[in-house]
Amino acid sequence: MIKGLRSGRDSAYEELFKEFYKPLTVFANSYVKDLETGKEIVQDLFVHLYEKRRTLVISTSLKSYLYQSVRNRCLNHLKHQQVQKMHHDQMKPELDSTDNLEDKIRENELEHMVSKVVDQLPPRCKRIFIMSRVTGLSNGEIAEQLEISKRTVETQISNALKVLREKLDF
Amino acid sequence: MKPKENFEEHLFKNLGTYQSIDIEEDWQKVRKRMTQEKSIRLHPFWRTAAAVILLLGVGFIAQKYLAPSPDMIAVLSGEQMKHVLLPDGSMVTLNRQAELVYPEKFNRKKRELKLRGEAFFEVVSNPSLPFIVDVNEKAQVKVLGTSFNISQDQNRESISIQVVDGKVAFSSLEGSDEIILVKDEQATLRADGITLDDRMDRNSMSWKTGVLFFENTDIEEVLKQLQAHYEIEIVLHQSVPDNLSFTSTLDKQELESVLDEISLVLGLDYSYENEKVVFTLSE
Numbered sequence: 001m002i003k004g005l006r007s008g009r010d011s012a013y014e015e016l017f018k019e020f021y022k023p024l025t026v027f028a029n030s031y032v033k034d035l036e037t038g039k040e041i042v043q044d045l046f047v048h049l050y051e052k053r054r055t056l057v058i059s060t061s062l063k064s065y066l067y068q069s070v071r072n073r074c075l076n077h078l079k080h081q082q083v084q085k086m087h088h089d090q091m092k093p094e095l096d097s098t099d100n101l102e103d104k105i106r107e108n109e110l111e112h113m114v115s116k117v118v119d120q121l122p123p124r125c126k127r128i129f130i131m132s133r134v135t136g137l138s139n140g141e142i143a144e145q146l147e148i149s150k151r152t153v154e155t156q157i158s159n160a161l162k163v164l165r166e167k168l169d170f
Numbered sequence: 171m172k173p174k175e176n177f178e179e180h181l182f183k184n185l186g187t188y189q190s191i192d193i194e195e196d197w198q199k200v201r202k203r204m205t206q207e208k209s210i211r212l213h214p215f216w217r218t219a220a221a222v223i224l225l226l227g228v229g230f231i232a233q234k235y236l237a238p239s240p241d242m243i244a245v246l247s248g249e250q251m252k253h254v255l256l257p258d259g260s261m262v263t264l265n266r267q268a269e270l271v272y273p274e275k276f277n278r279k280k281r282e283l284k285l286r287g288e289a290f291f292e293v294v295s296n297p298s299l300p301f302i303v304d305v306n307e308k309a310q311v312k313v314l315g316t317s318f319n320i321s322q323d324q325n326r327e328s329i330s331i332q333v334v335d336g337k338v339a340f341s342s343l344e345g346s347d348e349i350i351l352v353k354d355e356q357a358t359l360r361a362d363g364i365t366l367d368d369r370m371d372r373n374s375m376s377w378k379t380g381v382l383f384f385e386n387t388d389i390e391e392v393l394k395q396l397q398a399h400y401e402i403e404i405v406l407h408q409s410v411p412d413n414l415s416f417t418s419t420l421d422k423q424e425l426e427s428v429l430d431e432i433s434l435v436l437g438l439d440y441s442y443e444n445e446k447v448v449f450t451l452s453e
Contacts, residue, residue, distance in 0.1 A: 013204070014197065014201075017193075017197050017200060018193060018197065021191070021193055021196060021197070022188055022191050022193060025187075025191055026184045026187050026188060026191075029184075029187060030184075035187060035190070035191075039191070039196060043196065043199060043200050043203070046200050046204075047200060047203045047204060050204045110181060111181055111183070111184050111185070111188065112188065114181045114182065114185060114188075115184075115185055115188035115189065118185065118189070119189075130185070130186075130189065133182040133185060134182070134185050134186035134189065135186075164181075168181075
């Protein structure tokens with residue numbers, strides 16, 4: 001893929017972007033605690049990568065490079081923010097916590113896979129699953145809102161989990 | 171892998187965030203920014219050319235072209251002014267809608283660039299390495315180390331050079347005209363050749379410097395320049411006499427403060443009407 005980038009093939013960029021954008025944005029979000037800022041940081045990185053593609057030397061894997069760059073950009077962003085003392089106090093524990101990049105990448109990739117599997121669920125199943133695990137509604141509340149039986153909700157959620165277990169090999 | 175009991179807790183923490191990101195929308199944003207700065211590789215052409223010559227058996231020419239020829243970089247400024255740092259440390263500021271093509275590395279004899287549109291150049295002095303700009307494939311500007319501005323009329327029919335510092339040779343690529351310009355001089359290339367202008371139009375650099383000069387300038391002309399600089403339509407109400415003139419140096423001023431100043435000096439009032447500024451005679 002790096003070769004594709006260096007030759008400036010635009011589709012290589014699109015592939016790269018689509019493969020890494022979401023997990024990198026979520027990763028950035030875990031530092032800056034603001035999704036829009038996270039998106040901006042990752043978008044800036046991709047534009048930078050494009051501009052520098054000719055001279056870019058990546059000594060590690062592309063993946064580690066991307067995650068490392070996002071982390072550096074996030075830490076820089078936070079450093080700038082620390083001018084305000086209040087933020088400083090809030091951010092400090094976050095910056096000090098020793099984070100193992102490898103672990104974080106693995107965790108992130110897993111989450112990304114989960115999201116991709118969820119995307120492939122049948123629409124109704126997906127909707128119920130999101131209401132349950134993202135919105136945090138109880139099965140009873142979901143049943144009420146969708147005007148279906150609580151039993152159906154339970155079945156759909158266990159189906160979703162079953163698919164996830166299969167696809168993610170748990 | 172995490173132990174099974176952590177399955178849910180760990181994996182669904184960010185599911186909502188993942189689901190909320192619109193990857194297509196954001197890809198379009200990034201793609202748009204990518205196309206703002208697009209580089210062109212020219213050297214595969216030269217490689218082919220060199221190969222053809224080699225086949226013809228003209229070895230010594232082939233040798234010349236087979237030497238690694240540098241990548242050309244093209245910078246398009248698009249909707250925004252853009253600063254470009256050249257390989258020799260010279261700085262070019264492109265006005266909007268301009269294009270600059272230059273090699274990733276200058277060769278050992280001269281620094282050659284191609285420009286379309288308007289730009290301000292601050293050239294690092296190097297007498298042994300002339301700095302040559304081809305403008306619109308019509309004119310050529312040659313310098314040894316100086317700062318100057320290249321401007322054009324709206325229809326891009328004429329090309330002007332304003333020299334801020336140093337010495338510049340300005341020539342037509344078609345004719346044999348050449349003129350040497352020094353500090354504070356301006357020359358213009360039109361269809362009939364190059365002429366040295368009576369005075370330098372300092373305002374043609376205002377996009378770069380942010381400074382506008384007016385000295386007993388007709389109000390109509392002042393408004394014309396302000397319109398171009400601030401990109402807003404400014405008109406005179408019929409109540410305003412058209413023989414007014416204005417003198418001032420506006421140094422990076424906000425539009426509001428400029429309008430206030432003109433109103434105060436000329437005894438006018440202004441108001442916004444349909445995104446236009448209208449000057450009326452003060453009551």
